[in-house]
Structure formats: C-alpha cells, structure tokens
Amino acid sequence: MYYNSSAHWGLKWDMRIVEAFIGEYASGKSENAINRALELLRQNRQVTIVDLDTVEPFYTLRPLKKKLEQLGLRVIAWDPAETTGLGEAGSLINQQMIWALRNEGDIILDIGYGAHGARILNLVEGAQDDPDLRLLVVVNIARPMTASVEDIVQYVQGLGTVHGLINNSHLGNETTLDIIQDGAVMVTEAARILQLPVIYTAVAREFAHLIGPHDKAGNPVKIIELFMHEAYW
Amino acid sequence: MKEKPVKGERRVFMTGNEVCAWAALAADADIMFGYPITPQTDIMQYWTRLAPKYGKKFLQTEDEISAGFTTLGAVIAGKRAFSATTGPGNVLFQEPMSMAEMMRIPVVLIIPMRGGPSTATVIYSQQEVTMTAFGGNGEGFRVVYSTAGHQDLYDYTIKAFNTAWKYRFPTFVLSDGYQGKMRESLTIYDPAERGIEMVKAEPMLGLPGIPGVDRPTRHLRNTYNTEEELYEVVMQIARDFEKAAPEIVEWQDFDTDSEMDVLILAHGVVSRAAQGALPLLKNEGIKAGHFRPITLRPMPEEQMRAAAARANRVVVVESAYGQFLKLVKETLYGMDKPIDAILRPGVGITAEEIVAEIKERR
Numbered sequence: 211m212y213y214n215s216s217a218h219w220g221l222k223w224d225m226r227i228v229e230a231f232i233g234e235y236a237s238g239k240s241e242n243a244i245n246r247a248l249e250l251l252r253q254n255r256q257v258t259i260v261d262l263d264t265v266e267p268f269y270t271l272r273p274l275k276k277k278l279e280q281l282g283l284r285v286i287a288w289d290p291a292e293t294t295g296l297g298e299a300g301s302l303i304n305q306q307m308i309w310a311l312r313n314e315g316d317i318i319l320d321i322g323y324g325a326h327g328a329r330i331l332n333l334v335e336g337a338q339d340d341p342d343l344r345l346l347v348v349v350n351i352a353r354p355m356t357a358s359v360e361d362i363v364q365y366v367q368g369l370g371t372v373h374g375l376i377n378n379s380h381l382g383n384e385t386t387l388d389i390i391q392d393g394a395v396m397v398t399e400a401a402r403i404l405q406l407p408v409i410y411t412a413v414a415r416e417f418a419h420l421i422g423p424h425d426k427a428g429n430p431v432k433i434i435e436l437f438m439h440e441a442y443w
Numbered sequence: 444m445k446e447k448p449v450k451g452e453r454r455v456f457m458t459g460n461e462v463c464a465w466a467a468l469a470a471d472a473d474i475m476f477g478y479p480i481t482p483q484t485d486i487m488q489y490w491t492r493l494a495p496k497y498g499k500k501f502l503q504t505e506d507e508i509s510a511g512f513t514t515l516g517a518v519i520a521g522k523r524a525f526s527a528t529t530g531p532g533n534v535l536f537q538e539p540m541s542m543a544e545m546m547r548i549p550v551v552l553i554i555p556m557r558g559g560p561s562t563a564t565v566i567y568s569q570q571e572v573t574m575t576a577f578g579g580n581g582e583g584f585r586v587v588y589s590t591a592g593h594q595d596l597y598d599y600t601i602k603a604f605n606t607a608w609k610y611r612f613p614t615f616v617l618s619d620g621y622q623g624k625m626r627e628s629l630t631i632y633d634p635a636e637r638g639i640e641m642v643k644a645e646p647m648l649g650l651p652g653i654p655g656v657d658r659p660t661r662h663l664r665n666t667y668n669t670e671e672e673l674y675e676v677v678m679q680i681a682r683d684f685e686k687a688a689p690e691i692v693e694w695q696d697f698d699t700d701s702e703m704d705v706l707i708l709a710h711g712v713v714s715r716a717a718q719g720a721l722p723l724l725k726n727e728g729i730k731a732g733h734f735r736p737i738t739l740r741p742m743p744e745e746q747m748r749a750a751a752a753r754a755n756r757v758v759v760v761e762s763a764y765g766q767f768l769k770l771v772k773e774t775l776y777g778m779d780k781p782i783d784a785i786l787r788p789g790v791g792i793t794a795e796e797i798v799a800e801i802k803e804r805r
Contacts, residue, residue, distance in 0.1 A: 352454065352628065354631065355492070357455070382456055
C-alpha cells in the first residue's frame with residue numbers, strides 16, 4: 211500500500227485537517243500541497259487550498275487556480291489577471307488569505323519559501339493557536355541548503371514549530387531512484403535528531419514501481435501527480 | 444580558515460539566481476554590495492543567507508550608484524567584491540562602471556535582465572545588451588558573458604572574477620529574469636578541484652613602502668587635464684582591450700560545419716530555443732545551423748563570420764528590438780549576406796516560433 215491516508219496522525223474521519231507545507235525554492239512544497247488537497251478531496255472531504263506564497267507571482271498556485279477549482283477544490287489565491295498592472299508590487303496578502311483558517315472543512319496552506327516564508331503565518335488570523343494546524347517541511351536534498359543531515363537539521367530548526375518532514379528529493383527531469391533513496395536516508399536521520407516524524411517520501415508516478423510502497427529508510431511512499439510545470443502565466 | 448562552501452562535485456537543483464550566489468561563494472568572493480530590484484533580489488537574499496556561514500560580507504547601500512562605487516572601493520582595498528542589478532538599476536550602475544573602465548578596476552556585475560524601457564516588467568527581456576556592453580560615457584571596454592542556463596551561470600560567474608582580475612576590465616554576467624527564476628539541475632564544484640586557480644585580489648592603494656622610493660607611484664585617475672593626455676590613456680586601454688579580446692572570446696556552434704540554408708544567431712536563453720529549433724527545421728527539410736556568441740563583448744567576430752559564410756542567409760533572434768542585431772550587423776559588415784531578424788522585445792521565444800517564422804519568410 212502506498213501512502214494515501216491521514217492515518218499517520220491518528221485522525222478520525224470527522225476531524226478537521228489543517229496542514230501547511232513549507233520548504234525551499236524548488237523543494238516541491240506546492241506539488242505536495244496540491245496532491246494532499248486532492249487526496250482529501252477524493253475522500254469526499256471539503257478542502258480549501260490557500261496560496262500564501264507572497265514571494266513569487268509565478269511557480270505558485272496562481273496560474274493553476276482555475277484548473278484546481280475545476281477539480282473541485284476551493285482555491286484562495288490571486289487570479290493572475292487580478293494582479294496585472296501591479297508589477298513587482300503584485301505579491302500581496304488579501305482578506306481571504308488572512309481569514310483562511312476560518313473556512314469550513316480541511317485547509318491546506320502552501321507557504322512561500324524559506325524561513326521568511328513561515329513568518330507569513332503571523333499574518334494569518336488564528337494560526338498561532340489553531341489546535342489542528344500542522345507544519346510540514348518539504349525537503350529536497352538536491353537543494354544545497356538542505357543537502358546534508360546537518361544542513362536539514364539547521365534549516366528546520368530555523369523555521370520554528372514544525373510537525374513533520376517530507377522527503378521530496380528530486381533533480382527535476384534528471385531525477386533518479388538514488389537521489390530519492392539518499393534523500394530518504396538523510397531526511398530520516400535529520401528527523402530522528404529533530405525528534406520529528408517523516409510523513410512520507412514523495413515520488414512521481416514513474417518511480418512508483420522502482421521504489422515500491424516503502425523507501426529505503428522504511429517511510430511510506432506517496433505517489434504524486436505533477437502540476438507545477440503548468441504554473442506559468 | 445573557514446570551511447569551503449562547495450566541496451567536490453555535486454548535482455543540485457535550484458533557481459538561477461541562487462546559482463549566482465553559490466558561484467560567487469565558490470569563487471571565494473569576499474563581499475557583495477547591492478540594492479534590491481526584481482528579478483535580481485534573490486541573488487542578494489541567497490548571498491545574505493549564505494555569507495555569514497562562510498565569513499563573507501554584505502552591505503545594502505542606499506541605491507545602485509552607491510552599490511557600484513562601494514564595490515569599486517572594496518576592490519581597490521583588495522577585496523574580491525561584486526554586485527548584481529537589473530533594468531533601472533543597471534542604468535544607475537553605468538557611472539561607477541565607467542569609472543572602473545577608466546581606472547582599470549576589476550569588478551563583477553551580474554545582470555538578470557528585466558523588461559524595458561524604464562521600470563517596464565520585472566519578468567524578462569534581452570533589452571540590456573546595449574547598456575551592458577556599451578553603457579556609460581566611454582567606449583565599452585568591458586567583458587560581457589551571456590549565459591544560457593544554470594550550468595553557464597555557475598561556470599561564467601566563477602570565470603567572470605578571473606577575467607575581471609586578470610585583464611582588469613569590468614566583467615558582466617548577463618542573465619535574464621527567466622534564468623533567474625527558472626529551476627533546473629546543474630553540477631556545482633570547487634573551482635580549485637578542477638584546476639581553476641582564482642586570480643588573487645590585491646589592494647590597489649595603500650601599499651607598503653614609500654611611493655616613488657620603495658615602489659612606483661600608483662595614481663588611479665578618472666580625470667585628465669588635457670585632450671592629448673586623455674587620448675593617450677584611452678588609446679592604451681583600447682590596445683589592451685583589443686589584445687585581450689582573442690583570449691576572452693567564447694562561442695558555441697551547432698550544425699554549422701557544412702553549407703546551410705539558414706544560420707540562426709541568438710545569445711543567452713534564446714539560444715536554447717534556437718538549439719531546439721534545429722531538429723524541427725531538419726524535419727521540415729530546412730538545413731539550419733546555429734551560432735551562439737557567449738561573449739557579446741568582445742564579440743567572437745572571426746568565428747561568427749566563418750559560420751555566416753557557410754549559410755545562404757542569417758536570421759537574428761532576440762527578446763529585444765534589435766540590440767543584438769546591431770552587434771551582428773557590425774560583426775558581419777562587408778559580407779554579402781541577407782540578414783533577417785525575429786525581434787520580440789521583452790517576451791520569450793520558443794523553438795516552435797522560430798521554426799514558424801523561418802518557414803514563413805523562406
């Protein structure tokens with residue numbers, strides 16, 4: 211069985227799921243956030259996905275808004291057309307984003323990159339004391355800032371409260387099974403030091419049969435569909 | 444001794460702007476001066492995240508004029524200093540870069556080009572070619588590397604430091620907003636392990652000993668009293684530049700060895716579209732080649748002329764309204780060769796678009 215449920219948290223079916231995906235540029239946080247939202251949707255849950263990436267106007271959920279809405283998600287993100295004309299001032303937080311946690315149902319937050327990215331939660335009403343909010347760090351060991359166990363530990367410690375790690379190690383089109391497995395080992399070791407769980411290792415579908423349902427370190431493998439290559443405007 | 448930021452060789456995945464910061468670290472740059480402007484700011488951001496860890500420094504100045512002059516000041520003091528900017532910031536940088544040309548101060552400036560004129564877009568263009576190669580009130584005694592992807596950004600940012608310090612001309616790494624934000628894999632390496640020795644950065648002023656007694660007097664000047672005096676200085680810089688040019692020029696060619704229907708001339712990221720267009724054109728029965736100057740200044744003139752000589756016609760493709768075209772015309776002057784151009788100021792160009800245009804204009 212590949213990873214596909216909320217069993218990890220010991221969640222009951224009627225519990226509200228609130229997860230924030232944090233990570234470096236190109237770590238895969240948006241891919242993992244989208245896949246998580248769609249996974250919950252398939253369980254007939256009501257899901258809102260929120261784009262809190264105020265760093266970039268592209269490589270975010272914005273260009274995918276319509277597509278994700280057609281798939282049945284509620285999407286809180288700027289429509290690219292709404293920010294046309296704002297130039298580099300077009301990265302703003304809006305009222306819907308500020309009050310995102312007050313929505314009914316499950317809420318998936320896609321956070322901007324780096325330590326500064328996590329601070330955007332200071333602007334989200336209720337984020338500080340939401341009992342259900344879990345912060346998941348998406349790690350790609352092909353990113354030099356998170357390329358060793360020590361670097362991953364330092365990076366995660368700099369983010370504040372975190373609830374789990376996701377191994378999403380990849381090299382874009384050049385991804386190999388080795389980098390995924392090396393990532394699994396490193397992320398698992400970092401998680402042990404940080405006393406955090408590894409939620410899963412994410413792989414694109416083409417790697418599913420190569421890796422099997424568990425990675426080398428014993429973490430569940432989750433197959434993700436890739437959306438972000440369409441995230442241009 | 445601080446730990447080396449890059450050890451051995453490693454395949455990594457990141458954005459182009461991050462690559463520049465890592466390359467400057469690998470090149471053992473001491474300090475960056477800068478002022479934020481999209482799409483350059485990530486270079487500064489990454490440098491400031493990385494710098495303290497490796498004993499490097501950063502200063503944010505009040506504007507780009509100041510960033511340029513502080514960079515020069517640090518170089519004069521013996522530091523391997525650099526900066527990065529784009530668009531309107533590049534405009535302001537021209538004054539300090541002119542001074543660097545005149546005083547022969549080595550300096551590295553990374554430019555992820557944005558749209559122009561003026562503030563325009565924060566996204567992408569190739570509209571800073573003229574300004575980067577010939578800006579300021581001088582003669583364009585500069586070296587400009589035009590990169591076409593992340594491996595280039597890493598390799599040429601490192602190389603830029605050595606070119607600048609060896610030949611003592613301001614050296615530019617011309618990137619663009621696409622490359623800055625794009626994610627792709629590349630190999631990062633410690634230059635020393637590849638046998639690349641970094642030219643030592645030494646103080647230009649305040650040297651030990653009595654000037655004129657223990658050592659020659661060093662007088663850095665950017666102002667002269669008479670026309671004749673200036674003429675001698677500028678002509679000497681021109682001779683030095685022309686002498687260095689054949690050692691500095693770099694290019695790449697694709698399928699240019701035999702006779703061609705059409706030679707596509709493109710630089711920077713547009714070269715990737717040109718490279719992609721070649722097999723598509725072949726399928727259409729059009730024999731095409733592609734020549735990419737890596738240095739836009741000095742231009743690989745002989746090499747471009749040799750490639751053009753084997754083609755029936757030349758098509759220039761660029762994300763600007765004729766800035767690279769102008770350089771091509773100058774380079775191919777006197778050749779009996781039709782020159783056509785696909786000019787898309789401030790927007791990207793795909794391989795398919797190049798193919799369509801070439802077929803239409805056949």
